[in-house]
Amino acid sequence: MKVNIKIIEKLKEESCTFNIHKVTSFIQDIVSTLEKSTDNYLIANSTSKNEQEKIPYSNIIYLEYLERKIFIYTNESIFEIKSPLYKLEHDLPNNFIRISKTVIINIHFINKFSVKPNGNLEAILSNEEKVIVSRKYVSSLKKTLTRYSKSPLVY
Numbered sequence: 001m002k003v004n005i006k007i008i009e010k011l012k013e014e015s016c017t018f019n020i021h022k023v024t025s026f027i028q029d030i031v032s033t034l035e036k037s038t039d040n041y042l043i044a045n046s047t048s049k050n051e052q053e054k055i056p057y058s059n060i061i062y063l064e065y066l067e068r069k070i071f072i073y074t075n076e077s078i079f080e081i082k083s084p085l086y087k088l089e090h091d092l093p094n095n096f097i098r099i100s101k102t103v104i105i106n107i108h109f110i111n112k113f114s115v116k117p118n119g120n121l122e123a124i125l126s127n128e129e130k131v132i133v134s135r136k137y138v139s140s141l142k143k144t145l146t147r148y149s150k151s152p153l154v155y
Helices: 025-036 085-091 135-150
Strands: 041-046 052-056 062-066 069-073 078-081 096-098 103-106 110-115 121-125 130-133
Touching: 025 135, 062 085, 085 096, 085 103, 096 135, 130 135
Parallel strands: none
Antiparallel strands: 041 052, 041 078, 062 069, 062 103, 069 078, 096 103, 110 121, 121 130
């Protein structure tokens, strides 16, 4: 597929046009990501410094609801945000998927999976953190991973 990029003036509205033969699930994912990408970051409080920072979506490994707060984990630091998890789940790009009642992960940071003796699925992330995938969410995780593995990853 040929890709054309045209740099425009800052005052003009950004837009995207696809000339395609068929709308596939991959194209739908790209469109959804583009529609959500007006802001490609979250603003959150640093847990180590007393200041707010912009965290690009591409740096977020996972988000966890804990003690009435949402913690955002990156390779560099941990951040805190006060927003309902369901709202973040809706606003984040399609490479983020809920894996339990309290955790949303960025699938680009999954290194591997292991099956625990009790049958639970464990995701091992690039930062060596281990998070449990609830049985309820295994099916949607499989679908998402299958969709991304059949198509090139776009970021």
